[in-house]
Amino acid sequence: MPASPGLPCCPPPQPKPQPSNKPCKTSACQDNRRARNLKPAFKGGTMLALNFIRKNTNLVKQALIDLNTEAPIDEILALDVRRRNILAEVESLRAERNAGSKAIGALMRQGNKDQAEAQKKRMGELGAKIGALNETLTRIEAGLKQNLLLVPNMPLPEVPVGPDEADNVVLREHGQKPAFNFTPKPHWDIGEALDIIDFERGVKLSGSRFYVLKGPGARLQRALITWMLDVHTLEHGYTEIYPPFIVREHCLVGTGNLPKFGENLYHDAEEDYWLIPTAEVPTTNLYREEILDEAQLPIYHVAYTPCFRREKMSAGRDVRGIKRGHQFDKVEMVKFVTPETGRRELDNLLDDAEDICRRLELPYRIVQMCTGDLSFVSAIKFDIELWAAGCRDWLEVSSCALFTDFQARRANIRYRPADGGKPRHVYTLNGSGLALPRLMIAVLENYQQADGSVIVPEAIRPYMGGVDVIK
RNA sequence: GGAGGGAUGGCAGAGUGGUUGAAUGCGGUGGUCUUGAAAACCACUGAAGUCCUUUGGGCUUCCGGGGGUUCGAAUCCCUCUCCCUCCGCCA
Incomplete structure (x- = not known):
């Protein structure tokens, strides 16, 4: 079973020796501000794990059996479906609002006050809808994140299987x-x-x-x-x-x-x-x-x-x-x-x-x-x-x-x-x-x-x- | 602990409410030119998510983190974190 989406499938090349005094070129060394102001790790990496679980559900479940452990896979999959449904809706509403708001700017410049006001009202209603959906989305994503953090790593195929x-x-x-x-x-x-x-x-x-x-x-x-x-x-x-x-x-x-x-x-x-x-x-x-x-x-x-x-x-x-x-x-x-x-x-x-x-x-x-x-x-x-x-x-x-x-x-x-x-x-x-x-x-x-x-x-x-x- | 000033793309640095994902410069990549190189000129140059008729295209989000105001926020307000300067304390 694959260990992860990026499991190597061919013999790796010869590792190169690391020069001990190689200059450090990481951004943290050049500018440590970023390293101090951290965003939650969720959005980046963990989502890829979710993608993997979605596409290899059976493999993941078998791995959990081999590992002799449990993880909330079904909850994750259910939340994932809900998340993507709501996300699609919220995003298309947002696209509509962005276009509508841009139009207001144009109307204002033309001095067309009445139409601008009417448009503002429509966009306001849209905004309320977006806000409500977004709140749900935030809750779902928080739940998803918590559950994903409970999923263990997948063992490599060569690992002997046994309960303890x-x-x-x-x-x-x-x-x-x-x-x-x-x-x-x-x-x-x-x-x-x-x-x-x-x-x-x-x-x-x-x-x-x-x-x-x-x-x-x-x-x-x-x-x-x-x-x-x-x-x-x-x-x-x-x-x-x-x-x-x-x-x-x-x-x-x-x-x-x-x-x-x-x-x-x-x-x-x-x-x-x-x-x-x-x-x-x-x-x-x-x-x-x-x-x-x-x-x-x-x-x-x-x-x-x-x-x-x-x-x-x-x-x-x-x-x-x-x-x-x-x-x-x-x-x-x-x-x-x-x-x-x-x-x-x-x-x-x-x-x-x-x-x-x-x-x-x-x-x-x-x-x-x-x-x-x-x-x-x-x-x-x-x-x-x-x-x-x-x-x-x-x-x-x-x-x-x-x-x-x-x-x-x-x-x-x-x-x-x-x-x-x-x-x-x-x-x-x-x-x-x-x-x-x-x-x-x-x-x-x-x-x-x-x-x-x-x-x-x-x-x-x-x-x-x-x-x-x-x- | 007290007072003040800051945080924008790989880097530097503009931008105080409406085609700003973001000017300009540097760096990087590709190209033109050249015997070659440099210079000059041109073009491109962030990340994440999601959808589709997926060698491609659409949409959304991200200007330290979180929240708020607004039809619309890098821009206004609150809050937290971190950095810098000065004072106090201290191994």
Whole structure:
């Protein structure tokens, strides 16, 4: 089944490497006024999704079954019919009024007052009619918009079909799980023994699911962050972004976190300020409401940010250790590409994330999400899971996904094709590269020694200020 | 937080109620000229929606967002947002 109206049907061309200091030619850089005064994203992109639903209703409904979810498709189609009927009527009335009003101007200039007055009266009546119809139309369009925002992305044909995570597919496994001649400890024991993770004081400050990193523990995390940013920027061709950690609501609508998943977000009670749950949100929205030049694509960005999540939906899960907190750090990669290159770019993105695991010499595996475990916005998604020897668990440290034009439609991110044709929506992708707490867990647990110390992986030693072993 | 000034097409910048989707300049595209190029000249140059007898044509909407006045709004009124200047506060 097609992922979207713009699904690529032929092998994409070789992606071009992105010069890291390419001059930024977006209109936002030339003049940031437009980027600040945003129109609702509805009129542009989302209408194309509507068009797709209209023409491929059966495909969409089958996709919803595969995704094991629901969306108000029938309501959308009904509203769509009403909308177009009323629109046709309103527009022809408007055309009539425009012509009539123009005639008034001519009559006035001729000094023909009586006829002008009569015409004014007729146009006034027309105006009332238009006003009433328009009010109905506004209501219908608002309803349509709300419903459309609840429709998930369509999975690519290659995504395995299954109702839940049991049908996810482990594609491959890399590296050797470390062998120990002692019983490896979980990271919460290692961290406390080395006095580099302070759970009690974290809870004292902020409650459950908070912790404090201390000394070499804090340094280890900082080293990993800096090192990963260096690898992605210096070797993988990404441009580093330091974005706001607080965004407006429309950004979260753009990436698909809202309106459906607001319960997992922190936001200001008085003002429209939301803490980001991932760097994906500000980074993807960087180019919202813009039309880029095709020559600017692909754009590769990498951003380090803290992430804030309420974990309402995972209450009670993973309460021990640092696996799942309300605040965590992450290095995130985001790509903006042409539709034709989207699928290939995902493989490259995944490889860029895997590269981090390989260089740290950590055992990992790649899991492909089946339809039932795909996120709301993803068309196809691969997770990277690191092996943690202490808790004997595979930890999800990265989710690499292609969103096709789903986010681009919601955030209205487009590009003008090099041949000068109509603007098209870009494809967006992202993947963690990587999430810090779980990466920390894997390092601590896999690199632990019998005496309780932890060896610092060679790749990040230059970033550890001479510390090779945490003891 | 207080006072004032602003927001127009890719950019600059006119436009204070009636063929203004928007002058003019720059940029861009195509053409004429030229051995080639430049210059000059000519033409074209935004987005979205919708309908039709759909390689095309019609209509509607859009001059920061929303609302109002009017037969008719870029133009008048209200409101919000953002930018700039000055004062206050501050990492």
